[in-house]
Amino acid sequence: MKAFGKILGLVILGLLLIIVALGFALTHLFDPNDYKDEIRQLARDKAHVELTLNGDIGWSLFPWLGLELHEASIATLKNPKVPFADLQMLGLSVRVLPLLRREVQMSDVRVEGLNLTLERDEHGHGNWEDIGKPLPAGETSVVAGAAPADATPAATEKPATVERPVKLDIDSLTVNNARVQYTDARNGQTLTAESIQLSTGAVHEGVNIPLKMTAFFSVGTPVVKARTELNGELRFDRALKRYQFEDMKLSGEASGEPLQGKTMTFAAQGQLLVDMAANVAEWNGLKVSANQLRALGELNVRDLDKEPKLTGGLSIAQLDLRKFLDSVGVVLPPMADATTLGKFELVSRLDGSNNRLALEDLAIKLDDSAFTGRLAVEDFAKQALRVQLKADKFDADRYLPAKSEAAKGTTAARQAEVQQKEAGAVAGPGTSPLPDAPTQTAWSNDKLLPVDRLRALDVQADLNFGVLTLEKLPIHDATLKASGLDGLVTLETLSGGLYAGQFETKGTLDVRPAVPLIALNTKVTRVPVEHFIKSQTDTPPVKGLLTLNSNLTANGNSQKALVDTLNGTASFVINDGVLVNANLEQQLCQGIATLNRKSLSGEPRGKDTPFQELKGSLVLRNGVASNPDLRARIPGLALKGNGDIDLRVLGMDYRVGVTIEGDKREMPDPACQVNERFAGLEFPLRCRGPLEMGAKACRIDKDGVGKLAGQALGNRINEKLEEKLGDKVSPELKDALKGLFKR
Incomplete structure (x- = not known):
């Protein structure tokens, strides 16, 4: 038995020596x-x-x-x-x-x-x-001497078998030093990965494989370049069709045209899993950073074999959004408040597919405002945006475009003009010359609307605010619903409470033509008017509760163009009002003193004039509002007038008549005594100048004083006729005689 084992060992050794000898001979005698x-x-x-x-x-x-x-x-x-x-x-x-x-x-x-x-x-x-x-059958390779790629007839091929x-x-x-280049002739795009260095540990199925890779990526249009480094442990199981990338860490730097010469440092890490048997993919423990931005979350994709469905969550830590956007080359338009976007954070649940992405259960903190709701792009190709948000408060004025230097210069010049004219009016009330019609440009030529972006807009927005500040007006419980499609933007409603009153605006913006067209319908109910017409000195010319209905149209893409083409109608009523810094009593006394041929000796008792009601209607044509039926009721007085408001220069030109009604008491100043012959007389005023001056631009209309004197003389003669005639003539004749002196 021992001998047999020895013989067997020698045989095996001999066979191994023969195999080694054959291998040596093949490798040395056979040249591939x-x-x-x-x-x-x-x-x-x-x-x-x-x-x-x-x-x-x-x-x-x-x-x-x-x-x-x-x-x-x-x-x-x-x-x-x-x-x-x-x-x-x-x-x-x-x-x-x-x-x-x-x-x-x-x-x-x-x-x-x-x-x-x-x-x-x-x-x-x-x-x-x-x-x-x-x-394909019948074709051969174009290489010289090449045989057909598949010479064996299909009928002789053996059926495929499942192999281990x-x-x-x-x-x-x-x-x-590997290089990969991808070119797409459909869009001219080129993607290149160069200087690829890849190294792994031992590659065994079912165990973690250490992996490290570095590469330089570049994109052709627009030009973007990035240096990347990838580390982690790869694990795969082909039988289960399961692939994992554990402790994945990706980092690098990017630069290029979209970054406007800036450099972005980025990093991402987490646990990746792709299960082809279950058709799911996951990214758990997601951490992403880009310059100042830090984000956490998780991503889950299912139905990989059909239309993939994305779910997950995302949280962005608080950051200075303005600095971050600047660091990645995003140039923000100048805003009225340069400190906006200083604080931003976001938490949301993700829901999407290969053509849409929605941020559900969204919570955003932006500066001093907090938003909740939903933000979605329903169609990437159409850029269909859907917005449903609620906010506690939002000051929109801070985010509006800043005024250009030209607009600031116009505002400063107009403010100086108004102050100069107001100073002249205060210096000699009732006697200074009437200010000339203003000529300063009141509106900016700055571009207002991003027309190209609006034409491509597909949006539906539903916004609600606890307090929305717009044009310095605090709108409570504000609601904004708007939609835009194919260049037509529709404001379904902008409504809310305003200083214990209410307002609602509806309208359309049509940017399909070369020149944008705007149509607005506004209703205002008992809102303090002074908040709409504050002057450059922050002193409103009129106070009171405004009720307004307007239907206006305009076209253009600047403040000046819109005002120059403003057309439509409006009606207004101001109740429980006050004419600020306008002592109509003093103006009337000056007129009465003129008629009495006396001089006023007393000082006016007050500087404002209260009124019960001020109403009228407006017809607007190309920026000029005609008001043919101005009416006001002041205790003891009635006021009516007509004139124009030139919105192009914020100027006015009115003729106003003030009638004394039933107040026969003596005035403190003897020169301003009102007797029966002045009852029913209409005292003429002329108001012309900057709109901001309000009633301070009004003076006695000297052209009408002569007519008023004739009317007063007629009243005096009628009194004498009454005394002389008594009951000696018929009432019809007496009235006819009085009428002769009233004409």
Whole structure:
């Protein structure tokens, strides 16, 4: 038995020596470079690719099947002269005996100088889609001397059988100086990854594989360049179709045209999982940073085999949004308040697909405001935006465009003009000359609307505010509903409470024509009018509760253009009002003193004039509002007038008549005594000048005083007739005689 064992051992040793000797003989006596043509033909017939071997082939046989390829390239059979991949060197070694058990045991695998070119043509077909495909029947390769790619008739092919998967066992994989370029002829876009360095630990199925990769990426249009580094542990199970990337960390820097010369430092990390059997993908423990921005969250994608559905969550920590946007090259338009966007944070639940993304259960903090609701892009291709938000408070004035220097100069010039004219009016009340009509430009020529963006707008917005500040007006429980599609923006409603009153505005903005068209319908109910017409000195000319109805249209894209083309109608009523800094009593006394041919000696008792009601209607034509029926009721007085308000220069020109009604008491000043002959007389006033001056621009109309004197003389003669005639004549004759002196 011992002898048999010894003999068996010698036989096995002899066989091993023979195998080693055969391997030595093969590797030294057999040169694969002599069979390049056969190897290329084998690649065409079995792998259906065009293999070009420009360099030498080095190899070893046992116990490792070693192979080194130099200067090799691969092309598709359809386009064999244009390789989609080439490399400088590929080196690998495979154990021979495990191959018999369908196990691939490799030592280190090295790839040097890999260059991969991927192209998609005008029809959307990619060159990589032809890899491994035989030529259609009847076609042959264009390479000289090449045999048909698949010479075996289809009828003789054996049916495919399910085979046990190959087991991989690789000590390491190293890729040096690789390059991948992708070009899409449909949009002219080019994406390139260069200087790719990839290294892994031992590659075994079902265990974590350490991986590290660095690369430089660039995009052609617009030009973007990025340096990236990727680290983590890769794990895969082909039987379960499950792939994991644990402790993934991606970092780098980016620059380019969109960043306007700025550099963005970015990083991302988390746990990635793709389960093809369950058709789900997950990114858990997501952490993302970009310059000052820090975000946490998780992403889940299901139905990978159909239309993918995205769910998850996202949280952005508080940051200075203005500084962040500046750091990534976003140039914000100048705002009225340069400190806006200083605080921003966001928390939301994500819901989306390959064509839409919604931020559900959204909570945003922006400066001093807090928003909740929903924000969604329902169609990426159409940029269909849907907004449903509620806010505790929001000061819109802070975010409006800042005035240009030209507009500021216009405002300053107009303010100086108003102050000068107001000073003149105060210096000599009742006697100073009437101010000339204003000529300063009151409105800005700055562009108001981003017309191109509005024409492409597809939006539906539903906003609610606890307090919305707009044009310094605090609107309580404000509601804003608007929509925009194909260049037509519709304001369904902007309404709310305003200083214990109510208002509502509806309208449209049509940017489809070359010149935008605006139509507005406004209703205001018992809102303090002084908050609408504050002057440059913050002293309103009129106070009271305003009720207004207006229907207006205009066209243009600046304040000046809109005012110059303003047309429509309006009606207004002001109740429980006050004419500020306008002592009509003094003005009337001055007129009465003129009629009495006396001079006033007393000082006026007050500087304001209260009134019960002020109402009228307006017809607007190209920026000029005509008011033919101004009426006001003041205790003891009645006021009526007509005139124009030129909104183009914020000027007015009115003729006003003030009638004394039933107040026959003596005035403190003897020169201002009212007797019966002045009862019913209409005292003429002329109001012309800047609108901000209000009643301070009004003076006695000297042209009308003469007529008033004649009327007063007629009243005096009528009194004498009454005394003389008594009951001696009939009432009809008496009235006729009185009428002669009233004309």
